[in-house]
Amino acid sequence: MPIERSTYKDHVVKYIYDGMRENRYKAGEKILESHLAKELGISRAPIREALADLVRSGLLEYKPQVGNFVTSLSSIDLIDSYIARGVLEGFAVAQGIDSFTEEELKQLEEMAHKMGTFARDGKHKALIDIGQEFHEKLFSHCTNGQVVLFTEQLSLKLHLLFYKHWARVYSPKEICDRHLELIDAVRKKDPVLLEQVIRSHYFDTGLKIVEQEKTNINTMKGITDDN
Amino acid sequence: MPIERSTYKDHVVKYIYDGMRENRYKAGEKILESHLAKELGISRAPIREALADLVRSGLLEYKPQVGNFVTSLSSIDLIDSYIARGVLEGFAVAQGIDSFTEEELKQLEEMAHKMGTFARDGKHKALIDIGQEFHEKLFSHCTNGQVVLFTEQLSLKLHLLFYKHWARVYSPKEICDRHLELIDAVRKKDPVLLEQVIRSHYFDTGLKIVEQEKTNINTMKGITDDN
DNA sequence: ACCACCCATAATGTCGACAATCTACAATCT
DNA sequence: AGATTGTAGATTGTCGACATTATGGGTGGT
Structure with a gap:
């Protein structure tokens, strides 16, 4: 063929x-x-x-x-990648913080609520898609081509290797709330706070995925020795 | 051959x-x-x-x-790259801010003064080398492999395309002072300040190089039309 | 004189084959 | 038996040639 x-x-x-x-x-x-x-x-x-x-x-x-x-990312690599993405996306969004219109923020809020709903209904595919869209919209005001490039590179890698986890690491309410928190940080027009919020968003996600992977491995293979 | x-x-x-x-x-x-x-x-x-x-x-x-x-970087691309490097290196250094020993800081200060001296004596090659070494040392406490990777990538590109300018965009005293400023920020153990200092360090450098390129082009070709 | 089309040229994209290198298994030695 | 070495197979690295596509110049028409 x-x-x-x-x-x-x-x-x-x-x-x-x-x-x-x-x-x-x-x-x-x-x-x-x-x-x-x-x-x-x-x-x-x-x-x-x-x-x-x-x-x-x-x-x-x-x-x-x-x-x-x-590639098989070690736990360290995985967390490093999420941290790096948080740093880059944090800067990107903070840099364009003033160009968000109220209409866009409303759209983002709507998307956050939808994500909660999709998560509750078990629509994982839809959840992942709208999550991607959410971050793209957040990211769309970044004019720095180099930052965009690096972030897309990371996004591609992380998406591929771990998109299966995304729907399971947070409860539906957590998913919604965490994204609303991001929007609030944008509203406050405080770049430093915003960067900090986005960084911890990704850092937490990385940590949770690592944890989940560990328990998965343990339950699948029985409790093995930890090398 | x-x-x-x-x-x-x-x-x-x-x-x-x-x-x-x-x-x-x-x-x-x-x-x-x-x-x-x-x-x-x-x-x-x-x-x-x-x-x-x-x-x-x-x-x-x-x-x-x-x-x-x-590759011929446009002014925009060039500044974007310097900004991105500032963001990454800023995070990298801030992340390891607590692991700098007083001895290392002293070494860094010594290097900063050497840079001033080399600049005064017109030893451009030595200046560039020690500048590289300075930033490597600052960077050496970063444990995030992903951040290191991206930064090295940027460093390679910028070094190659613009290392000729480095010795000319700042006066000897400015070179020394700006680097001492970085060291002071590390001493203060204030990550947010440190990131901000490093970011503006690279942002300014990018701007100055762009300016210098423009004047170079004008003086070389006469005042041409600006397309 | 100017524009459109065609063709020759040259560069990239792709191919199948050979050479260098690694891996795994088997034979040999301690 | 265990370790070591040698060998056979398979896989990557490299090669030269062919196919396909972009480029530039020339020709013909208006």
Whole structure:
């Protein structure tokens, strides 16, 4: 089943990305170039370029002369990434704090309430989508291209590796309240406070996901030794 | 003159990087794969990988079906990059603010004074080197791998594209004073103040470099129309 | 003289094959 | 038996050539 034409590399990137979303690649697993090449009916050259791209975005890790492996973030890496995102997004939103209109804030509030509702109704997909939209809107006033770039990079990585957790780490009420808190901080036009709120938002989320992962592992494999 | 063995890609990356440092590639210029291949006596495959790597670090820009071009940052991009670096480094240093020993602070002060001296004596190379070292030391207490990664990425890009300016945008006394100011902020153990100081440090630098570039262009080409 | 179209040229995108290197298993030695 | 070394298979790194696409100049028409 060969791919549509345009430039193979991008297709391959998307193919692997989707594969990771559908859990067809497990963390730490090795990705074989020749395997993909046969699977997609193309040569190894575009495959290699795609893999290099994914290494660049942090989704794969590369060992010279050995191969590419699906990134498995340690707890430390995970929390670091969430912290970094908090720092960047905090700055981004704070920088544009004055350009938010009351109408936008109302929209954001509405979205926060919707998120609570979706969470209560177990509509995880809708919850995740609107969560993404919420943060994009918050972020939309940032004019700093470099900050946007880094944040998108982090967002991509974290979204892919941990979007399954998002709906479970907070209770529906918590989800709604935490996002309303962000909006209030924007309303107060206090950049320092706002940055602090956003940073702790992401820091807490990172921590909770790590905790949940740990308990998951324990319940799945029985209580193993903690190396 | 083929290259030493180990893995060609890295050698090619270094080759192009050095070439940019020595101004052998002008901003906006197109990089031809085949030229490099002949120049280094190897095939195009590792060249392509190296170019893709440089695109990732922001040193080159890539247009599909067209080629790779030496990045030429607009004034906006340049300032954005300096701001982003200020945000990241500010957080990094603030995060480790409590782990600085008095001995380290003394070393940093000594370095700041040396920088002033080097600037006065016109030792630009030494000034740049010790400046790098200063910021590395400030940065060394940051345990967040993600933040370190982004900052190094920015540092690489900015260093390469603008290290020629560093020695000229501030007077010797300003150089020394501004860095002493940073150290004082660390001493005060006030993370918020520290972040603010570091941010404005980079913001000012970005602004000054942009200004200097503009006057350079005007004096070199005569007063041209401003498109 | 100017514009549109076509073609030659050259550069990138892709390919299949070979070379260098790593991994795993088996044979040998202590 | 355990450890070490050697070898075979598989995988990545590199190569040269072909296919496809952008670019520039020239030709013809208005």
